[in-house]
Amino acid sequence: MTTTSTSPHDSRLALLLVTPALVVIAGIALVPIAATVWEALHQHDLRLPWLGRPFIGAGNFIEALGDARFREAVAHTVAFSAISVPLELSLGLALAVLMHTVRRGRGLVRVAALLPWAIPTVVAALVWRLMFENVATAMRVDWFSDPLTAWIPIVVADVWKTTPFVAVLLLAGLQTIDPEVYDSARLDGASPMRQFLTITIPLLAPSLVVAAAFRTLDALRIFDVPYVMTAGGPGTATEPLSMYAFAALMERLRFGYGSALSITLFALTFVVALASVRALSRATPVEPS
């Protein structure tokens, strides 16, 4: 920091200005997380109020380990992220390069990229469901009745909706690359492909890691698309962890068990977030801050 006029008064003011936001975040995010952990250690069934809320330690987590629907939900969540995020990153990179290259109609491409990202996820899911149902009647394939093919509309809708966001992030990264680097590479006779691999990708690495982290964290908590598209079905074949936790909480009103499930998702997200921070510090060249 190179503040010209720093005084103790400024530090006090800083604290004062930060307080409202901190209170909000602590009160409605950090305290509730702690409360969810505490809730997860209890048996708490809103449908059986006479049982009270006895402390059962790791009981809910042990139950989850033996619960096939939970194990499948975890597998669904991880598999969905592992498939959709690389798709979104590679398509997003292509879209970003395109947005960077196109000279005419740049505004139109930008609007086209922003709209899928900006519309409600519920709407995107419904539209794609309708399209797949129509294609089903035309092709005589019922996507939604098979446990595996039911994932295809979900992945397609998610990729369609989130790739533009990746592209916008990567485009900003592309625009920070000095065009002179490419000019000198061209003079040295480097092919476009070689320029892409040796200049674009390395210089874009920090943006790629940021986009990958954002997308993975978002994919892990996926809820809206399968809720609207398949309702987790057929059976529970397309149910991610956040939907199973929601069902345990809001449908079966098992608050202890549902909390244990949602804390598991939180822990999973936390591990990924830590890994991305480490990846980012490796991908970013040391720069003065």
Added chain:
Amino acid sequence: MSAHHLARVAAIVLVVGLLGPIAGMMAASLLPETRVFGGFPWTGPLTLTTEHYAALIEERGFLLPIRNSLIVATATTLVAVPCATLCAYALARLPMRGKGVLLALLLAVSMFPQISIVAPLFLVLRNIGLLDTFPGLVLPYVTFTTPLAVWLLTGFFRQLPRDLEDAARMDGASRLRVIRDVVLPVAAPGLASTAILTFLYCWNEFLFALSFTLGPEHQTVPVAIALFRGRYQIPWGQVLAAASIATLPVVAIVLAFQRRIVAGLTAGAVKG
């Protein structure tokens, strides 16, 4: 075919692929259901109809969720953005210990799965009588919008030139006066982008709205649309009309503020 032509063809394909579903949805909402689901080839004259919109508003009372969404999104924006502005200015300009930790915490809060705080928030809202009320939705919404707004605004404030502020300080203006008279007017575009993005996030939010409302009285647009699935069959015409209504303000915002939105998205994520 040259690389330039290739890029243009690719751009056209992409624009169609990205906009097609949205345009198709809006067009289909104006057609009779038999036309949309009658299968190919379509026969007969093309007739446009507003019957789905009429049924949606008269039979389903769809104006209610629209009103609810507007109230909740506006109220959340009015709480979160001022709160975030103060915090972001401090983070961008004032001496403070633990800035990095605070920024990381803010980002973490906006990225964690919302489902992980649904249980305690539901219990607390129920105990204080705020379940299925507007404040009961605005409070949880403030959690995920404030961190995001702080993150965006910190990026904006850092990009502002310091000269004006320093000059005003030299003239003896207090920090708060500098913020009010110098910083806020200059930062207006940044504040606008942040407010727009905050509003959009609230307009689109689904999980909290689904969890903390119990009936149509306070349901927002996404919840109303998602719970449309009728008991026997889905009234697709009305669903498409409702989805188009939910999408129209978003389209208007994107068309009007596309540059600001891109600036907002990238200020937070790349330069932060």
